[in-house]
Amino acid sequence: KQEVTQIPAALSVPEGENLVLNCSFTDSAIYNLQWFRQDPGKGLTSLLLIQSSQREQTSGRLNASLDKSSGRSTLYIAASQPGDSATYLCAVAFSGTYKYIFGTGTRLKVLA
Amino acid sequence: NAGVTQTPKFRILKIGQSMTLQCTQDMNHNYMYWYRQDPGMGLKLIYYSVGAGITDKGEVPNGYNVSRSTTEDFPLRLELAAPSQTSVYFCASSYLTGVSSPLHFGNGTRLTVT
Numbered sequence: 001k002q003e004v005t006q007i008p009a010a011l012s013v014p015e016g017e018n019l020v021l022n023c024s025f026t027d028s029a030i031y032n033l034q035w036f037r038q039d040p041g042k043g044l045t046s047l048l049l050i051q052s053s054q055r056e057q058t059s060g061r062l063n064a065s066l067d068k069s070s071g072r073s074t075l076y077i078a079a080s081q082p083g084d085s086a087t088y089l090c091a092v093a094f095s096g097t098y099k100y101i102f103g104t105g106t107r108l109k110v111l112a
Numbered sequence: 113n114a115g116v117t118q119t120p121k122f123r124i125l126k127i128g129q130s131m132t133l134q135c136t137q138d139m140n141h142n143y144m145y146w147y148r149q150d151p152g153m154g155l156k157l158i159y160y161s162v163g164a165g166i167t168d169k170g171e172v173p174n175g176y177n178v179s180r181s182t183t184e185d186f187p188l189r190l191e192l193a194a195p196s197q198t199s200v201y202f203c204a205s206s207y208l209t210g211v212s213s214p215l216h217f218g219n220g221t222r223l224t225v226t
Binding site: 006031032034043044046049051089091093097098099100101102103104105 | 216
């Protein structure tokens with residue numbers, strides 16, 4: 001079964017820390033992987049998209065890496081700010097079906 | 113450029129009623145998806161479509177139906193609404209031929225079944 005797991009479920013850090021969020025998937029045959037941000041009661045905002053042929057993508061203070069062989073992706077947030085507080089979700093498009101399957105998310109709180 | 117548009121934004125249904133959640137996109141995306149999100153949870157795939165006339169089940173399809181008569185529209189039908197269908201519903205679209213585009217989401221429909 002194609003599954004996506006995110007650890008930890010929740011994370012609380014002081015402002016200024018660098019942090020890493022993890023995403024694991026059970027099938028290495030993927031089309032792409034995407035990271036999203038969701039604020040409480042709101043929709044999803046796309047942060048980074050990594051194609052299957054890529055190893056990483058960067059946008060500002062965010063860096064996402066992809067290791068298909070180990071079934072893992074990490075989202076690195078540098079110099080965290082209180083405005084980064086949100087739930088971060090990863091979604092994997094598995095090859096063949098192109099279904100995007102979501103992880104359960106990591107709820108991040110950055111303390112001022 | 114409107115992106116993905118969902119209507120309505122909110123709806124309250126009585127048990128046993130039916131309704132259609134509308135979704136339309138103007139980006140000429142081939143793939144469209146319907147997800148539900150229960151409080152504090154991730155998104156679960158209900159149905160998806162790879163193009164006009166082609167649909168397939170996702171992780172939680174029971175109690176729902178879809179159709180895709182055009183590239184732009186992908187309505188989700190709830191028949192005989194049940195309290196377990198109380199959730200926030202998101203429609204999304206993407207282009208998945210060659211280099212894929214990001215998954216674009218609508219703003220969601222908050223549905224309560226009482």
